[in-house]
Amino acid sequence: MTIAVIGTGNMGAGLARMLAEAGSDVVIGHHDPAKAAALAAELGANVEAGGVAAAVKLADIVILALPYGAVADVLKEAGDLKGKVLVDISNPVTPDFRGLVVGHSTSAAEEIQALAPGAKVVKAFNTIFAQLLPVEARKGKALQVFIASDDERAKDAVSRLAASAGFEPVDAGPLANARFIEPIGEMNIHFGFFLGKGPSVAPAWVQI
Amino acid sequence: MTIAVIGTGNMGAGLARMLAEAGSDVVIGHHDPAKAAALAAELGANVEAGGVAAAVKLADIVILALPYGAVADVLKEAGDLKGKVLVDISNPVTPDFRGLVVGHSTSAAEEIQALAPGAKVVKAFNTIFAQLLPVEARKGKALQVFIASDDERAKDAVSRLAASAGFEPVDAGPLANARFIEPIGEMNIHFGFFLGKGPSVAPAWVQI
Numbered sequence: 001m002t003i004a005v006i007g008t009g010n011m012g013a014g015l016a017r018m019l020a021e022a023g024s025d026v027v028i029g030h031h032d033p034a035k036a037a038a039l040a041a042e043l044g045a046n047v048e049a050g051g052v053a054a055a056v057k058l059a060d061i062v063i064l065a066l067p068y069g070a071v072a073d074v075l076k077e078a079g080d081l082k083g084k085v086l087v088d089i090s091n092p093v094t095p096d097f098r099g100l101v102v103g104h105s106t107s108a109a110e111e112i113q114a115l116a117p118g119a120k121v122v123k124a125f126n127t128i129f130a131q132l133l134p135v136e137a138r139k140g141k142a143l144q145v146f147i148a149s150d151d152e153r154a155k156d157a158v159s160r161l162a163a164s165a166g167f168e169p170v171d172a173g174p175l176a177n178a179r180f181i182e183p184i185g186e187m188n189i190h191f192g193f194f195l196g197k198g199p200s201v202a203p204a205w206v207q208i
Numbered sequence: 209m210t211i212a213v214i215g216t217g218n219m220g221a222g223l224a225r226m227l228a229e230a231g232s233d234v235v236i237g238h239h240d241p242a243k244a245a246a247l248a249a250e251l252g253a254n255v256e257a258g259g260v261a262a263a264v265k266l267a268d269i270v271i272l273a274l275p276y277g278a279v280a281d282v283l284k285e286a287g288d289l290k291g292k293v294l295v296d297i298s299n300p301v302t303p304d305f306r307g308l309v310v311g312h313s314t315s316a317a318e319e320i321q322a323l324a325p326g327a328k329v330v331k332a333f334n335t336i337f338a339q340l341l342p343v344e345a346r347k348g349k350a351l352q353v354f355i356a357s358d359d360e361r362a363k364d365a366v367s368r369l370a371a372s373a374g375f376e377p378v379d380a381g382p383l384a385n386a387r388f389i390e391p392i393g394e395m396n397i398h399f400g401f402f403l404g405k406g407p408s409v410a411p412a413w414v415q416i
Contacts, residue, residue, distance in 0.1 A: 173398050173403055179308075190385060197413070201414065201415050203414075206349070206410055208346055
């Protein structure tokens, strides 16, 4: 399994490092391959780098670690996504981070599926702050990752990936449930940044 | 503190019983006062009953334990709501329970605030299944109740009410955050009823 991580920001770097440490082969993709190479060099042995299309071509699973607003342009340079598992981790936030730019009758994940109809889009990781990606930051707790997709095999593959890094994957149903999972991510942003809890919180479903 | 519970369904009966057992004076209100009286008789000592307007008049806090679609009509017979704390517990679900009829740029709570501009609307309890209202059903666990309002004193009053019944009240910010809290309630319905977890689950924010 090779995982492409598209993006070198906090989430991209954090996911690439986390997955490489968990034993996956990782390739970082960026519009500017030099940026991807710099991050790959920092992360070490089983991490490669390239342009977006090269990273996608090498990968079974492609993680879009990008602001939602940047996704459409990056997908244009991604090449053939047919059959690829395409992971959307975004919260489609407004510029002030207090609301969402899409919702209710659609979601970022569904919009991305429409842009990449041949890909198997999976919503995941949007409720996990970058600060909680390093396994040591989670202090042995198995935080839940909500995983939604219309493709069961893609959902299974991303669930195994999450579990390999110490998370508890939770089947969150079809991709359209991103309409609920993205507001959960937005509420997480409110708790973390506007309501004083800090970026060490995450949502979970508890069973009595 | 007198609490009016408007509605005699699973949530109304459950909340009325729970709050009466926790020591609040409860008055049940219903369009058909005989229905309210039958439930009050079942619940015992500190529970009264009446029509909607009578229950509202007696109460400091009014809990709308109604399907969202029934709220507008009931508010028309509620009389003067000025200054009352008005608690919206609804998930504005579609007929098949799989989606929401309002969201993203508004919420049930905000629509109810617009219908009752003099009231202090508080969103609460929409992520707690009726099955988890009896304190014994919670087996000693303090489930979180997310409480959103633009009125801090109203939020405090509902927080104390939730705590009196063994819940952990969580300040979820302004009323507009119902745009995120209602999708959380809808995801809870998906987990409970469509994804096989059953009605003994509830969302929580965990702190690492």
